[in-house]
Amino acid sequence: MIIEARNVSKSYTHKQALENINFTIEGPKIIGFLGHNGAGKTTFLNMLAGLFSATEGEICVNGENVFNAPHVLSEICFVAESGNFQDEMTVAQSLKANSFFYPKWDEDFAKELLQVFALNPKDKVKSLSKGMVSALGIITGFASHAAITIFDEPYIGLDAAGRNTFYDLLIEQQAENPRLFLLSTHLIDEASALFEEILILHEGKLLLQKDADEWPQHVVAVKGSPNHVEQAIEGFEVIYKQSFMHEMTAVLFTNGKEIEAENITIGSVSLQDMLVYLSKKKKVGSTR
Numbered sequence: 001m002i003i004e005a006r007n008v009s010k011s012y013t014h015k016q017a018l019e020n021i022n023f024t025i026e027g028p029k030i031i032g033f034l035g036h037n038g039a040g041k042t043t044f045l046n047m048l049a050g051l052f053s054a055t056e057g058e059i060c061v062n063g064e065n066v067f068n069a070p071h072v073l074s075e076i077c078f079v080a081e082s083g084n085f086q087d088e089m090t091v092a093q094s095l096k097a098n099s100f101f102y103p104k105w106d107e108d109f110a111k112e113l114l115q116v117f118a119l120n121p122k123d124k125v126k127s128l129s130k131g132m133v134s135a136l137g138i139i140t141g142f143a144s145h146a147a148i149t150i151f152d153e154p155y156i157g158l159d160a161a162g163r164n165t166f167y168d169l170l171i172e173q174q175a176e177n178p179r180l181f182l183l184s185t186h187l188i189d190e191a192s193a194l195f196e197e198i199l200i201l202h203e204g205k206l207l208l209q210k211d212a213d214e215w216p217q218h219v220v221a222v223k224g225s226p227n228h229v230e231q232a233i234e235g236f237e238v239i240y241k242q243s244f245m246h247e248m249t250a251v252l253f254t255n256g257k258e259i260e261a262e263n264i265t266i267g268s269v270s271l272q273d274m275l276v277y278l279s280k281k282k283k284v285g286s287t288r
């Protein structure tokens with residue numbers, strides 16, 4: 001499966017949520033789709049799932065614009081942050097309704113997962129706790145066997161044990177039924193080891209797309225005296241810079257270039273830290 005975003009922009013009445021997004025991703029793979037609150041993740045994922053159209057540009061799956069190709073949509077399961085279930089339906093009815101939509105739906109697996117997450121199929125959706133609704137979404141996503149499975153903040157309200165079950169399922173499913181999983185989450189420290197590729201949206205733009213194994217060389221923190229650091233980072237794309245006492249820290253994208261300077265230390269930056277730095281950014285460029 002190949003997803004292509006081609007010059008995608010989206011404006012709401014008073015807000016441009018996405019601006020000229022371009023990227024290609026190819027599965028099977030587990031992809032972290034990340035960014036701060038309001039970065040545009042949910043907007044993009046809704047459009048990928050064909051729920052509304054782009055203001056400009058298009059999103060294609062295997063070369064077809066998803067908005068004009070309903071048959072492609074049965075290959076895309078979007079588990080929305082808020083849960084996309086009807087209050088008056090029971091758990092069993094909700095799963096049944098989804099089973100009609102996804103041709104590769106795995107009924108036995110759905111039943112097995114109901115037990116794993118201790119959900120009663122007879123309970124109405126409106127009687128479920130937040131964590132239980134999240135579990136129902138997770139069951140739907142995995143049982144769909146959709147070639148593109150999207151989890152947008154899938155575990156709101158789920159406790160640590162439930163989240164671990166989700167991570168284990170993701171690893172197990174990727175081994176047994178590989179597909180393109182897109183995972184949008186704010187619990188980055190917990191999930192980052194799962195990602196094979198990372199996309200970061202920032203203020204409606206694509207800030208970065210990288211394979212996870214390239215990350216440690218691409219995003220680094222340079223520390224040392226302000227003079228030495230300033231010298232070292234010249235010509236690099238700096239996303240954050242701060243001086244404290246007599247030490248300066250600069251976080252930058254190397255874009256494959258070597259940092260040549262003396263009397264500085266160069267360290268890696270975790271994904272979680274990167275997002276914290278972004279929120280305090282002094283300067284943001286537009287790189288990949």
Ligand SMILES: Nc1ncnc2c1ncn2[C@@H]1O[C@H](COP(=O)(O)OP(=O)(O)OP(=O)(O)O)[C@@H](O)[C@H]1O
Binds near residue numbers: 015017039043044
């Ligand atoms: N229906 C809407 N009408 C108007 N503005 C909207 C609408 N939905 C989203 N927005 C705005 O578009 C921007 C992107 O929102 P979006 O929900 O896509 O971000 P997000 O990255 O998913 O955020 P979060 O992590 O908080 O879920 C935000 O500024 C938001 O306020």
